[in-house]
Amino acid sequence: MTKINKAACVGGGVIGGAWAARFLLSGIDVNMFDPHPEAERIVGEVIANAERAYAMLTMAPLPPRGKLSFVKSIEEAVQGADWIQESVPERVDLKRGVLTQIDAAADPKALIGSSTSGILPTDLQRDMKHPERLFVAHPYNPVYLLPLAELVGGEKTSPAVLEDAKAKLATIGMKGVILKKEIEAFVGDRLLEAVWREGLWLIKDDICDTETLDDVIRYSFGMRWAQMGMFETYRIAGGEAGMRHFIAQFGPCLSWPWTKLTDVVDLDDELTDKIANQSDSQSGAYGIRELERIRDENLVGIMHALKGANGGKGWGSGKLLAEFEAHLWANAQKPEAKIGAEPIRLLDTKVNPSWVDYNGHMTEFRYNQCFADSADALLRLIGVDMDYVAAGHSYYTVEAHNQWLDEAKLGDALYVKAQVLPCDGKKLHTFMWLYRASDDALLATCEHLMLHVASKEGKVLPPLPAVKDKLQQLIDAHACLPLPANAGRVVGQRK
Amino acid sequence: MTKINKAACVGGGVIGGAWAARFLLSGIDVNMFDPHPEAERIVGEVIANAERAYAMLTMAPLPPRGKLSFVKSIEEAVQGADWIQESVPERVDLKRGVLTQIDAAADPKALIGSSTSGILPTDLQRDMKHPERLFVAHPYNPVYLLPLAELVGGEKTSPAVLEDAKAKLATIGMKGVILKKEIEAFVGDRLLEAVWREGLWLIKDDICDTETLDDVIRYSFGMRWAQMGMFETYRIAGGEAGMRHFIAQFGPCLSWPWTKLTDVVDLDDELTDKIANQSDSQSGAYGIRELERIRDENLVGIMHALKGANGGKGWGSGKLLAEFEAHLWANAQKPEAKIGAEPIRLLDTKVNPSWVDYNGHMTEFRYNQCFADSADALLRLIGVDMDYVAAGHSYYTVEAHNQWLDEAKLGDALYVKAQVLPCDGKKLHTFMWLYRASDDALLATCEHLMLHVASKEGKVLPPLPAVKDKLQQLIDAHACLPLPANAGRVVGQRK
Numbered sequence: 006m007t008k009i010n011k012a013a014c015v016g017g018g019v020i021g022g023a024w025a026a027r028f029l030l031s032g033i034d035v036n037m038f039d040p041h042p043e044a045e046r047i048v049g050e051v052i053a054n055a056e057r058a059y060a061m062l063t064m065a066p067l068p069p070r071g072k073l074s075f076v077k078s079i080e081e082a083v084q085g086a087d088w089i090q091e092s093v094p095e096r097v098d099l100k101r102g103v104l105t106q107i108d109a110a111a112d113p114k115a116l117i118g119s120s121t122s123g124i125l126p127t128d129l130q131r132d133m134k135h136p137e138r139l140f141v142a143h144p145y146n147p148v149y150l151l152p153l154a155e156l157v158g159g160e161k162t163s164p165a166v167l168e169d170a171k172a173k174l175a176t177i178g179m180k181g182v183i184l185k186k187e188i189e190a191f192v193g194d195r196l197l198e199a200v201w202r203e204g205l206w207l208i209k210d211d212i213c214d215t216e217t218l219d220d221v222i223r224y225s226f227g228m229r230w231a232q233m234g235m236f237e238t239y240r241i242a243g244g245e246a247g248m249r250h251f252i253a254q255f256g257p258c259l260s261w262p263w264t265k266l267t268d269v270v271d272l273d274d275e276l277t278d279k280i281a282n283q284s285d286s287q288s289g290a291y292g293i294r295e296l297e298r299i300r301d302e303n304l305v306g307i308m309h310a311l312k313g314a315n316g317g318k319g320w321g322s323g324k325l326l327a328e329f330e331a332h333l334w335a336n337a338q339k340p341e342a343k344i345g346a347e348p349i350r351l352l353d354t355k356v357n358p359s360w361v362d363y364n365g366h367m368t369e370f371r372y373n374q375c376f377a378d379s380a381d382a383l384l385r386l387i388g389v390d391m392d393y394v395a396a397g398h399s400y401y402t403v404e405a406h407n408q409w410l411d412e413a414k415l416g417d418a419l420y421v422k423a424q425v426l427p428c429d430g431k432k433l434h435t436f437m438w439l440y441r442a443s444d445d446a447l448l449a450t451c452e453h454l455m456l457h458v459a460s461k462e463g464k465v466l467p468p469l470p471a472v473k474d475k476l477q478q479l480i481d482a483h484a485c486l487p488l489p490a491n492a493g494r495v496v497g498q499r500k
Numbered sequence: 501m502t503k504i505n506k507a508a509c510v511g512g513g514v515i516g517g518a519w520a521a522r523f524l525l526s527g528i529d530v531n532m533f534d535p536h537p538e539a540e541r542i543v544g545e546v547i548a549n550a551e552r553a554y555a556m557l558t559m560a561p562l563p564p565r566g567k568l569s570f571v572k573s574i575e576e577a578v579q580g581a582d583w584i585q586e587s588v589p590e591r592v593d594l595k596r597g598v599l600t601q602i603d604a605a606a607d608p609k610a611l612i613g614s615s616t617s618g619i620l621p622t623d624l625q626r627d628m629k630h631p632e633r634l635f636v637a638h639p640y641n642p643v644y645l646l647p648l649a650e651l652v653g654g655e656k657t658s659p660a661v662l663e664d665a666k667a668k669l670a671t672i673g674m675k676g677v678i679l680k681k682e683i684e685a686f687v688g689d690r691l692l693e694a695v696w697r698e699g700l701w702l703i704k705d706d707i708c709d710t711e712t713l714d715d716v717i718r719y720s721f722g723m724r725w726a727q728m729g730m731f732e733t734y735r736i737a738g739g740e741a742g743m744r745h746f747i748a749q750f751g752p753c754l755s756w757p758w759t760k761l762t763d764v765v766d767l768d769d770e771l772t773d774k775i776a777n778q779s780d781s782q783s784g785a786y787g788i789r790e791l792e793r794i795r796d797e798n799l800v801g802i803m804h805a806l807k808g809a810n811g812g813k814g815w816g817s818g819k820l821l822a823e824f825e826a827h828l829w830a831n832a833q834k835p836e837a838k839i840g841a842e843p844i845r846l847l848d849t850k851v852n853p854s855w856v857d858y859n860g861h862m863t864e865f866r867y868n869q870c871f872a873d874s875a876d877a878l879l880r881l882i883g884v885d886m887d888y889v890a891a892g893h894s895y896y897t898v899e900a901h902n903q904w905l906d907e908a909k910l911g912d913a914l915y916v917k918a919q920v921l922p923c924d925g926k927k928l929h930t931f932m933w934l935y936r937a938s939d940d941a942l943l944a945t946c947e948h949l950m951l952h953v954a955s956k957e958g959k960v961l962p963p964l965p966a967v968k969d970k971l972q973q974l975i976d977a978h979a980c981l982p983l984p985a986n987a988g989r990v991v992g993q994r995k
Contacts, residue, residue, distance in 0.1 A: 219729020230722030234714020
């Protein structure tokens with residue numbers, strides 16, 4: 006019910022293109038309208054970045070990518086769409102006109118989100134016939150990775166629409182946060198504006214250069230804010246006495262001369278040159294595409310780190326990623342059709358930035374991770390899912406024998422094939438091969454043994470019938486395959 | 501030359517205690533003076549938090565912890581110290597008095613840093629006899645994890661002292677950034693003040709509650725700022741045209757009504773209650789100690805993620821962590837004395853938050869990581885260091901046979917012992933046991949085989965003489981040990 010079935014993006018560019026990428030990678034077809042002559046190229050580049058990032062981001066299988074259609078008019082774009090996202094330039098008259106045109110052509114039930122950074126939804130919905138389904142859905146660059154969308158309703162927006170939008174955004178991995186009231190620039194951009202304004206003064210007055218200012222942010226509160234916001238951080242700073250104590254202690258600073266916020270800096274040519282030149286010496290060693298790549302890898306790494314946080318329950322954007330993965334798993338096509346008289350393909354992944362050493366080579370134990378993930382995939386295939394485990398049944402890995410044969414490099418696409426060896430199901434004995442996708446080179450092998458366990462009793466027992474039957478199909482299908490040459494060997498055995 | 505030999509902390513509390521923790525964990529003795537009756541308890545709690553975090557943070561061995569002495573006077577504290585850190589309450593008269601007293605009693609060459617959040621160093625150094633060595637070293641909570649110290653000199657501060665302070669901070673894992681000019685609240689707190697001020701308006705005006713505001717930060721620009729700052733982020737947003745284009749595009753917003761910065765909010769009882777209550781419903785499910793623990797684990801996770809970033813070269817705080825680890829390794833005591841007729845202890849580590857599944861159990865492949873890290877430790881022990889590898893010689897792992905025997909949980913301390921099996925050095929054949937430290941329970945075993953390789957030629961060759969001799973000592977010392985029961989076995993072999 007909360008699914009998005011078809012999306013329309015009116016306005017491409019960096020923001021519209023990244024919305025499209027989010028939809029497409031979640032399996033949703035997108036109609037894109039943007040009259041800009043280079044729209045297809047720009048959108049294509051953003052989608053390529055997003056695909057690269059998603060290959061590292063999610064451990065769950067992405068659905069078949071949605072179909073992207075470039076269309077010739079707003080009317081054509083909105084046909085059949087149940088989510089329409091407007092991302093045209095930031096001028097109230099232009100946006101209002103486009104949104105009114107969308108409103109007239111779209112299904113009256115379709116949701117309409119505006120990507121505006123600061124215009125009030127009340128001003129945007131003024132001329133609409135169905136204004137109750139118009140809201141601001143303000144995302145942050147890079148939209149395909151940063152999960153936030155500020156959801157803001159205008160005077161005529163239905164509260165139920167905002168709740169519906171929030172639920173639908175969750176299915177594409179986003180966190181919709183609903184503001185209580187509309188205000189220019191909403192919450193995030195007001196906070197950013199405050200920092201930007203103060204930062205400009207610090208550069209203009211030669212307190213520091215842009216690199217120093219960035220270092221101050223990223224080695225201190227930037228790291229705090231990636232996982233807790235400002236108020237939760239200050240709650241901790243208040244100690245056992247909490248927020249009230251913090252306010253008593255730091256409230257007075259508000260009246261000290263600690264900012265130049267009351268003056269607006271003049272962004273004249275001189276200051277623009279100064280900033281641009283400092284920025285060049287700070288970041289000029291990297292091209293913009295390279296910085297984008299680094300940024301995306303860093304964001305993926307941060308989300309991965311937070312996914313394992315809080316005792317494995319996840320925290321912040323990492324918890325959200327885990328929820329998105331659970332959603333993807335729940336909607337994943339079961340690969341049952343693949344059982345046959347050949348080794349079964351279990352894993353497709355890419356060498357992740359956090360998997361490599363300083364030479365850019367995949368670290369020893371990440372090979373083990375690929376095999377462990379493949380064993381998990383095999384278990385899901387035979388019906389050992391979250392419900393089965395929650396009911397107290399599981400397979401435990403007890404032994405593995407690995408051979409490392411060749412190197413994998415950052416970004417290499419990898420896959421694993423597995424053969425089930427003769428076994429009784431209480432034991433699950435497999436042999437796996439890890440390949441590089443580009444040339445099918447064999448990188449490593451793993452002989453792997455699991456035992457089926459009743460986890461509460463801690464006893465080795467046969468699997469339940471449904472799992473046993475499914476596994477037996479695999480065992481039977483693979484019975485005709487020759488035993489792999491390296492199975493049943495001891496460490497150091499001569500070939 | 502840049503080493504800190506002995507530190508004095510004047511003022512304990514959360515900030516002073518965390519400075520002490522940084523010094524102690526880097527092997528530096530600390531004299532602590534704080535007349536507060538509970539100073540020992542408070543400092544002890546901070547140090548305990550820091551030790552817990554460092555056990556997860558660094559893969560390099562920490563040196564033996566420095567000695568902490570609580571002393572009765574400022575004069576006693578500064579004796580023999582070459583870095584003195586003042587962290588007393590934020591009142592200019594109090595700080596100036598304490599610093600003048602420190603100055604009079606300390607070695608005239610000792611560096612004196614003040615933890616002040618906003619007072620000008622010129623005002624602090626006014627009455628000093630040796631004012632040239634006084635500077636602001638402003639850290640961020642939690643000081644033991646966040647690497648930033650803003651270094652700010654006053655009118656009488658020597659520029660060389662700031663450079664010296666920056667170099668010394670690097671040896672305790674910190675990033676000293678030197679500001680060009682002094683200004684009240686320096687850079688970080690001015691930016692924070694701007695956000696705080698705007699944030700208070702948003703709460704007061706009911707635009708959102710504290711949880712929503714925190715979510716807006718941590719699901720969007722907080723993640724950006726953990727790894728790039730504001731200017732580098734905006735450089736990317738400007739696209740190929742870079743910073744200049746960004747300013748042209750977004751400069752005009754400065755004059756839009758996007759903030760309420762020009763008014764100072766009245767933090768009266770009503771607003772204080774409102775914030776405290778919202779904060780309770782946002783974060784009240786966790787105690788402060790629990791939030792600290794979660795925060796610290798998250799920060800460690802972020803630094804770990806960034807350590808592997810940028811093609812393994814590291815980025816931001818992760819690169820800094822790698823540099824700190826390199827410093828620790830360079831200063832680590834070589835464990836050569838331990839070679840004897842018993843398995844050798846190679847690794848002491850703890851189950852890291854990112855190592856566990858949703859049940860809080862260590863994931864299958866993290867056992868492999870422990871063994872791989874132990875193999876690395878063994879190599880360092882026999883002289884296979886960075887220089888040896890850089891010269892084109894190395895051991896490659898080719899095979900391993902693992903057995904998983906028991907579970908490890910989040911926070912469990914683990915260690916690995918290894919026995920070198922008969923081999924010729926061209927092959928390096930070992931058997932390793934992974935234990936839980938609390939009860940010496942055996943968790944897993946690994947039979948492991950490496951080959952010595954000339955990496956440029958890709959040929960298996962004997963190691964160079966120094967490594968060969970060192971390894972031979974180990975092989976000889978272990979020759980009398982019985983072959984481990986599970987060595988030389990195939991997967992699934994009955995016991």
